[in-house]
Amino acid sequence: MIFVNENFEKLKAGYLFPEIGRRVNAFAQANPDAPIIKLGIGDVTEPLAPAVIDAMHKAVDEMATHQGLHGYGPEQGYAFLRDIIVENDYKPRNIPVDADEIFVSDGAKCDTGNMQEIFGIDNVVAVTDPVYPVYVDTNVMAGRTGEADDAGRYANIVYMPCTAENNFVPELPTEPVDMIYLCYPNNPTGAVATKEQLKKWVDYAIENKAVILFDAAYEAFIRDDSIPHSIYEIEGARKVAIEFRSFSKTAGFTGVRCGFTVVPKELIAYTKDGSAVDLHPIWNRRHCTKFNGVSYITQKGAEAVYSSEGKQQIKETIDLYMSNAGMMRKALTGQGYIVYGGEHAPYIWLHTPEGVDSWTFFDLLMNKANVVGTPGAGFGAAGEDYFRLSAFNDPAKVKEAMDRIAKI
Numbered sequence: 001m002i003f004v005n006e007n008f009e010k011l012k013a014g015y016l017f018p019e020i021g022r023r024v025n026a027f028a029q030a031n032p033d034a035p036i037i038k039l040g041i042g043d044v045t046e047p048l049a050p051a052v053i054d055a056m057h058k059a060v061d062e063m064a065t066h067q068g069l070h071g072y073g074p075e076q077g078y079a080f081l082r083d084i085i086v087e088n089d090y091k092p093r094n095i096p097v098d099a100d101e102i103f104v105s106d107g108a109k110c111d112t113g114n115m116q117e118i119f120g121i122d123n124v125v126a127v128t129d130p131v132y133p134v135y136v137d138t139n140v141m142a143g144r145t146g147e148a149d150d151a152g153r154y155a156n157i158v159y160m161p162c163t164a165e166n167n168f169v170p171e172l173p174t175e176p177v178d179m180i181y182l183c184y185p186n187n188p189t190g191a192v193a194t195k196e197q198l199k200k201w202v203d204y205a206i207e208n209k210a211v212i213l214f215d216a217a218y219e220a221f222i223r224d225d226s227i228p229h230s231i232y233e234i235e236g237a238r239k240v241a242i243e244f245r246s247f248s249k250t251a252g253f254t255g256v257r258c259g260f261t262v263v264p265k266e267l268i269a270y271t272k273d274g275s276a277v278d279l280h281p282i283w284n285r286r287h288c289t290k291f292n293g294v295s296y297i298t299q300k301g302a303e304a305v306y307s308s309e310g311k312q313q314i315k316e317t318i319d320l321y322m323s324n325a326g327m328m329r330k331a332l333t334g335q336g337y338i339v340y341g342g343e344h345a346p347y348i349w350l351h352t353p354e355g356v357d358s359w360t361f362f363d364l365l366m367n368k369a370n371v372v373g374t375p376g377a378g379f380g381a382a383g384e385d386y387f388r389l390s391a392f393n394d395p396a397k398v399k400e401a402m403d404r405i406a407k408i
């Protein structure tokens with residue numbers, strides 16, 4: 001008899017974003033003339049940078065020759081990309097990262113989900129609430145949790161509320177935890193964490209022999225140089241932190257798929273008898289076993305992100321998205337909404353009107369304004385009564401969406 005992994009039965013409903021897509025598709029079929037504007041899923045709308053396209057075209061031409069053909073590449077990523085990442089993302093900030101500590105992958109979502117595989121099943125997981133669903137769902141699938149309660153919180157996970165009162169940066173847990181998921185700039189709230197706030201987490205992890213899983217997918221949207229772009233800007237972080245980065249939102253690679261993870265060589269975990277184990281070779285073993293590497297063509301495109309032309313072109317695209325975010329903040333605040341985020345991240349986190357829960361607000365916007373957003377409850381219990389809007393869209397459509405919302 002074949003047995004199923006019953007942990008999947010614990011998952012609440014479907015994954016958030018496909019569920020939104022299902023509802024939007026049903027609405028569109030029932031209302032084929034509705035001019036829907038999508039500000040829900042954080043997918044990019046601007047084309048790939050010309051420098052990236054040129055690099056990928058050249059790589060395709062290479063692959064069409066015997067001399068330029070690339071078959072299986074190094075699972076960890078080609079040296080040309082790993083080296084240029086170090087030179088551009090880390091050295092200018094005096095961040096100590098070596099090229100062989102970088103693992104190129106098909107995106108931060110996959111890596112944040114897969115990383116939990118190298119940790120013991122008995123580890124206690126701590127997540128912010130609201131939270132990017134992948135952090136929770138993959139640990140549910142692995143069997144680290146119990147059942148979910150009526151609010152959607154799983155037993156054996158420590159939820160750390162992020163609210164307006166704490167500026168959406170959680171307090172240190174009052175109980176021991178082992179795996180700590182942090183995301184700053186934050187998805188979904190758009191909040192950022194200061195160096196002082198992150199230092200508290202690094203110190204906690206060192207003291208408690210815990211590991212921080214730090215998602216920095218939105219670091220390129222930071223507008224204030226005093227805000228850390230990397231967890232490794234914090235003293236001691238190399239001993240306790242893994243960092244995830246992505247080209248998806250930065251360079252428009254959502255449909256191309258490329259990101260990378262940094263696993264420092266100082267990072268250790270422990271066996272049950274207390275022996276220290278280096279995590280870098282363990283992740284390398286897992287990566288090589290389950291992944292054949294990102295395509296040469298894609299990695300050449302990612303390399304071009306760091307060219308002088310690529311940097312300027314991508315900056316212009318990020319500026320466009322952040323201009324959208326500023327427009328949204330101004331419009332929604334003027335309409336009387338309480339608004340957060342949108343200053344160092346491409347997301348607006350607004351408080352729904354009093355007495356209106358987040359899924360009801362989702363239906364209200366879709367039916368009355370034909371505007372799609374993301375219900376805060378989909379990110380966790382503390383996300384109820386909040387709503388996320390994405391700044392990824394054409395500026396004219398964003399303005400039109402704000403005008404429609406004003407008429408509700």
